[in-house]
Amino acid sequence: MSKLTENLTYHYLGAEAAPTREERIEACNAFGGSCRSLKKGMGNSCTKFNSRKFAQGGGCQLTLALGIVATFQNVVIIIHAPLGCGSTSLSFAGTRKTMRGQKQKPKTDNIWLHTNLDENDVISGGIEKLRKAVLYAEQEYRPDAIIIANSCVPGIIGDDIDSLLDELDRQLSARVVPVHCEGFKSKFVATGYDSAYHGVLKKLVDPVPRYDRTIPDDVGDAAEKYLNSRTVNLLNVGSTSYGDEVELSRLLKALDLNVRVMPLFSSVEEISRFGEAALNVSICATHDDYLVGHLKERFGTGYVIDTLPIGIKSTNQWLREIGKFFKLEDEVERLIAIETAQLEEALEPFKKVLKGKRVFVGGGEMRIFTTAEFYQSLGMNVLGLKPHNFDRFAVPLIDEISDQQAVIDVAPGQPAEEMVILNRLKPDLYVGHTGANGWVTKLGIPNIPLFGQTFNYMGYSGAYELARKAARKFQNTTFARKIAANVALPFRPEWYETNPFDNIKEVQA
CATH class of the missing domain: 3.40.50.1980 (Nitrogenase molybdenum iron protein domain)
Incomplete structure (x- = not known):
């Protein structure tokens, strides 16, 4: 558990509804500039007050x-x-x-x-x-x-x-x-x-029960205590694939942990037993911080929420945080050594293809920063990022981007804004959230999805797949070029000459 989260208090369950994120966490949904300027703005607590004069679109x-x-x-x-x-x-x-x-x-x-x-x-x-x-x-x-x-x-x-x-x-x-x-x-x-x-x-979440037993209490207590003390709730989200769940479960089971993947696609009875685990392991703070904070307050359950296990560095950090909780540091280091040695060897052919290529990544904040860091480790240059929103959980991840002048456009939706940026940067590859790839293809930029239900993106096998996907995309970029030549975007040429961030109303520190 990071210093960012360990002192948070959650006292909202007495209310009918959850508080808004404006009330609860320091978050920003309107910013245009560089990595360095965004981190400075977050440090001054001014970016959270930014807004837009006009919003083209957003989620529900x-x-x-x-x-x-x-x-x-x-x-x-x-x-x-x-x-x-x-x-x-x-x-x-x-x-x-x-x-x-x-x-x-x-x-x-x-x-x-x-x-x-x-x-x-x-x-x-x-x-x-x-x-x-x-x-x-x-x-x-x-x-x-x-x-x-x-x-x-x-x-x-x-x-x-x-x-x-x-x-x-x-x-x-x-x-x-x-x-x-x-x-x-x-x-x-x-x-x-x-x-x-x-x-x-x-x-739906019940108190943790004490079961009636026909065996002596001391024996039963020991057995139940051991099982619960090794149980991990691996918190899945809509963007995780079955392959992701298999890979992350494999890594945790290699540490002799009992893994329950939930809450998505779980039964009501399984959800009711949420509080029985020793540790809640998040793969995305954007989805889970409200949930794990309450479970910590209610049941005393520890949690890991610091990173998303995409790429080698982030997966290693994810495993180390879990190992630290269970005092399995030595076991985790042995596992990391074996996995990374095999993966590094497998990635060598892809590094030759990807070295020097320029990439732009758009989507959920935690996922895009960890994905960008991984492509950067393969020799690619990160030109820019477009998170849907930005909050304190992502602040440490800014430092992972080598070029602190890389563009950041914090924007839920706003494709017209993004098209101006991409038209100027002209990246070799775009990695984006569902719904963005059609717009980008019309600019003639090759692209791959940021996530998908039929592919593996997380853990060590996911890192291999991410590299393989990008390398394969460069083998044939004809599709994007032909779409751009025959299908026009709905913007006039003069729109691409404007400042994409003119619509953002910034608050000065």
Whole structure:
């Protein structure tokens, strides 16, 4: 656990909803400049007040919250919202089933209900529609949990869903989980993760039980204590693939640790036992810091949250933090020595191809910095980065970028801003978040995805795959060139001459 996180206090569970990230952590979602200037701005606590005169686009907290809770087994999701909020999430129905199969979890149907709020409900309230939906879900599907996703409209008109759910709780066999993901409350879309985990922590996570035994207490205590003292919750996120989970579990099991991969694609019963582990291991602070802080306060569970295990250096650091907790430092060093020796040998052919190539990386803050550092270790030059947001967890990672004058554009969405930057920098390779690659291809820049459900990106095998992907992309760049020659971006030539950061309103220290 780093000094950044060890002194944080979490006292929010008594509230109906999670606090916004503006309240809770020092975060920035609007910045344009260099690595050095961003670190200076974060040190002066001024960048968190930056904003934009105009926002081209961004994410939705509802979508991110549903990305967590919709994976749980045998649950019914009720979207309390106008119809549009539900239609934007229908794509989950197919993808979640596919991902569940890849991760070798039991397949249960994605069941979605919708209260379909209209103009009359905005005036008179939508509570009765929600009441009917909850009772219908219980009688028709008999789920383990009913999860209510509360969107912007009921938040604005003041529907008191928590009072309703408290009233209905005695009539239901399912656990009822309110998720307050009203997007208008925060500029930081990642608050949606906090909203989901707030509901999960309040309604699904049970106290750690003391089991009745038929064997003597001292023997039973010793056995249970040993098992729990070696148990690690490996916290997965939507962007991790089954291959990532296998690789990270392999490394932890090599240290003789008992690994539980959760909470995504877990059963309600598995989630209820969250507090039984000795250590919670995060692979992304953006997703998990709210969750692990509460579990530490409630159960005394330690956690590791400092880095994302992408690339050799970050994977080594990740393992060392875990080894330090379990006092397995020597075992970890032996494991690192074996893995890195094999990997370094395998990477040599790729280094010859990638040396001197210029790369730009865009996506989630923790993932892009660790990915950029790894490509840098292979001899590539990092021209720039585009994190969706930036907070204190990523500050130490700035120092890993050799060129402190590399461009940083902190921006959720804003593709028009990014296109100006890329058109000027003209990187040899773009590594980007889902949704960005189409825009970049139209500029004629070869690109590969930052993550994907069918590939391995994490751990030592993931480092090999990242290098192999980049090297293969340079074998044939015809696709991007032909797309750029035949498909135009919707920007006038004079747009590319503007300052991409003119739209950002900076606060001076």
